[in-house]
Amino acid sequence: MTQDVTQWLDEIKALKQRLAEAQQEREAAYASAINWQRLYETEAQQRRSEARTARQTIAALQQEINQLKGQFPSTSGETVESPAQALVDSLTTEAELRSRLVQALQECDRLTQALQTEQADHAQTRKNLTTALGDAIATLAKDRLPE
Numbered sequence: 001m002t003q004d005v006t007q008w009l010d011e012i013k014a015l016k017q018r019l020a021e022a023q024q025e026r027e028a029a030y031a032s033a034i035n036w037q038r039l040y041e042t043e044a045q046q047r048r049s050e051a052r053t054a055r056q057t058i059a060a061l062q063q064e065i066n067q068l069k070g071q072f073p074s075t076s077g078e079t080v081e082s083p084a085q086a087l088v089d090s091l092t093t094e095a096e097l098r099s100r101l102v103q104a105l106q107e108c109d110r111l112t113q114a115l116q117t118e119q120a121d122h123a124q125t126r127k128n129l130t131t132a133l134g135d136a137i138a139t140l141a142k143d144r145l146p147e
Contacts, residue, residue, distance in 0.1 A: 033136035
């Protein structure tokens with residue numbers, strides 16, 4: 001009889017130990033999920049800030065483009081040269097004009113490449129954070145299932 005009681009006590013002690021370990025794993029998973037959520041929110045805030053800055057830059061550039069297009073009518077009815085037209089007119093040779101065009105096209109290509117790189121980086125970051133968040137949720141779900 002004493003052996004049966006000792007066996008039951010040992011089994012209870014083992015179950016308590018397993019329960020404590022499971023609770024520690026659950027707490028670690030919760031902490032991990034909170035950490036990933038914080039990282040995701042930080043990244044999202046950074047991306048929102050970058051997007052806001054990009055929209056402002058695009059608006060400023062769009063305004064500059066509109067100013068540089070063609071000629072603008074003045075209030076007296078006369079036409080005024082745009083800064084772009086004045087620059088083109090100041091170039092005296094075809095070679096200068098070609099050189100300026102090549103510079104503008106190279107800058108356009110560089111900016112396009114930078115935008116594509118940023119978009120790819122953003123997509124990769126979103127994918128990594130989503131995967132990590134999914135893993136944390138799966139871990140939490142696994143810990144909640146009874147054995």
